[in-house]
Amino acid sequence: MADLFLTAAVLGTLLILLASGIWIGAAMLATGLVAFLFTSAPAGSLLASSVWEASWGWALTAMPLFVWMGEILFRTKLSESMFHGLAPWLERIPGRLLHVNILGCGVMAAICGSSAVTCATIGRISIPELKRRGYDEGMAIGTLAGSGTLGLLIPPSIMMIVYGVTAQVSISELFFAGFLPGAMVIGLFMAYTAGWALLNPGRVPVSDRSFTFVQKLRASQKLIPVALLIAVVVASIYSGVATPTEAAALGIVGALGLAIATRTLARDMLIDSLLATVRTSCMIGFLLSGAAFVTVAMGFTGLPQTLAAWVDGFALSQGQFIIAMTMLFVILGCFLDGISMLVLTAPVVLPMARAQGIDLLWFGIYIVLVVEMAQITPPVGFNLYVLQSLTGKNIARVTMATFPFFFLLCIGVLLIWYFPGIVSVLPASMRG
């Protein structure tokens, strides 16, 4: 009974504050304080110490560093070359340049941790190009909105760093766990696009050009240094030469080198990139502070254990638990962005997942996939906003065009459920 009251108070506070538009980090601080009313522990002093503890971990240092690396690379104008660099390679595949959206986002994803930004950066160039060449608009929208979400799954991923810090799972392992699922999603998207193109031959314009291998290389020469840089960063983590944090620092050096090589490095550019980094990492820092306090408050109330026991009472199988979680996340995902959704639910959901005996590494990749779905569900779905602004179509039309890709992500979840090896093979090989 007391627990019911506590649950209602905590959930009520959170929902009212969130709905009234209070900054999510602040709403979590308030929620924690309300939870502490039900205990005799000193809330204020625990607020200070938990927020402090949460903000200086070694693992978290990777977050601003990867953000900064992305910010520098952005400003080297490489995204401008993405379309023309990739297009010549994809002329022969059914669906042709639609695949540029998918692979372009995949490459962009390896630089940047955000889904909407991945989507906007690629889409800004590719949507006008595809339109000019007479491609089907629905597919142009769908491939872009869907593939933009890869930013979260393909390392480096800010989402994975936040999850790793919250769930105390190795970030290196999460990064490598994300690789094959990332490739799997790219594969699913490309297969769907190719299949669609074969079924609708009239809606894909005919190829008007052919390229020799040398021409292809020349077209994508600007992408090669970036690809090498990403490969070096990733390889240095995988081979153990560097921890993710150290790899990020090396990535920054590489990105600065690239900026010098492309003559885009300037004082203003450097300051802009740093201030953008500050904005993103402080935004996440505020969320994490709130989450740390809620976690401690929950620990004192014992609510997560009660809830976990309650869920246990239903004697759900792991599969049923995952189905229930997926429904919860899909609903939440209609209203919240990914990182907020993750940090808001983590204090309660992670103990439950642990109690269900679910591997937290696998669960991390699962959550990233579900958060990807949230990016393309209305009304709050950032990738949808992006496509709306890019195409001028209304949100309903954009959502309809994107729906097949939401469905493909669901298939992705099913695949990692039935073949957990997709997630675990690479991290296990890294352990030696």
Add this chain to the structure above:
Amino acid sequence: MKDSIRAALDRFYRCCGLISAIFVVLMTLAILGQIISRLPFVDVVFDAVEISGFCLAASLFLGLAYTLKVGAHIRVGLLVGVLPTRAKRWVELWCTSVAAALTAYASYHAALMNLDSWKFGDLSAGLAAIPLWVPQLAMTFGLIALTIAFLDEFFLVLSGRPVEFRDSEALDVEEILKAPAPLKPRNA
């Protein structure tokens, strides 16, 4: 008078942002230092784990106010976004005052903890033995600055500034889409 306060506050937030940025750079340098110290021909033991952690904390806290003022802290604007203008103003007053009260409370307790660390002479556990009150000062200061920023927002709304509910990612995307090529996109 009013204008000079406004200008001073805006300079203050930007300074906070720049100092936060400097700590990102220091953190990068510390970590690079650790990588270099580990090279076989370099005979130094340099432990960046604590120092970079403290730089991170300093950066995260000192940048809070700046981040708020550029509108990058995340909030759910969907529901209140559809309200009429008058109602929006009331909601924004509620949001900023609650947030200011919460961060003021947090600042107060951060200051108390900071004082304790100083009084008891707490030292970090690692090889560097850094007095904990030093990095904690960044937390106290950053939270106070955030409180000031929330209060500032409150009074701006009170004095009639139009209210917009937006979130950081929408802001980023807007900027990327608006930008003329060559872009200056932002990450999130």
Add this chain to the structure above:
Amino acid sequence: QAATSWVMVSGYPDNNYVTENIREFIKEVDEKSNGELKISLHSNGSLVKMDNIRRAVQTGQVQMGEIRLGSYGNEDPMYILDNVPYMTKDYKQAWVLMETSAPYFDALMAKSGIKPLGYQPFPGQGFFTQAEIHSAVDLHGKKLRIYSKVTQEMGQKLGATAIILPFADIPQAFATGMIDGLFTSAQTGVDIQAWTNSSHFTYVGAIFTKTLLGVNKEAYDALPENLRTIVDEAGHSLTERAWRKSEEANQGHIAELEKNGMKTYAPPADVLARLTSVGQELAETWKAEASPEAVAVLDAYRARIKQ
């Protein structure tokens, strides 16, 4: 009936003998007090992280905590006297050192408003390597992962290269040759499945670090006298059990290393001699930094083990 409920925190995982022993302590208090004093344990740093536990107990955020003494060596060398190699050769000597230093810790902790109830020793440590260590020469140039000032100095005096790494990065660093040696306990070796990366464990013993079970003094004083007695007694039995359990756990872990194909053995004579002399040097360094009262504890301890 008005039962008192306390919150207790520990940074060690559930399966660690330290946490298991704490659970027995809690059970003893519960039974002897007929449920008058309930203690709920949050282990694995879930509520408060390891190095913050002392402050959490001090400020009354929680009533009790398992405090890792080694974290505070920068503040008072007394915290890391037991980190000096061969300061204590075995569990018996570790017990004597614990007894001799207890009054000092009582006074030291009292300054922070904490009352020590008991101590738990960690098993001795050793080298995890990829090849057998036949003599001290084999340690030369080894990239050895260290975790503290004392182990850093020890590593360097043995001619190894000291490498600092966060705990979480050890398996990967080992797998890829960023480090090729590790100085830690058999327990940690089992935790990180050391056999996947190394084949030999040279069990040195040598370092028996301790944790301190502390209670917030105000909370303690607020208890009726009979409960205070019960808590004190439970603390004593925790300490006694700890010495036994620690040794058993250590043997169990060494056996597990062997079961997984690792070769475990005592250090060769010249390594032992070298470590002992390194220990003596480090003890001198320690003396130079410690307060006269702390040095007096060391002298008293040495006098007692000579008898």
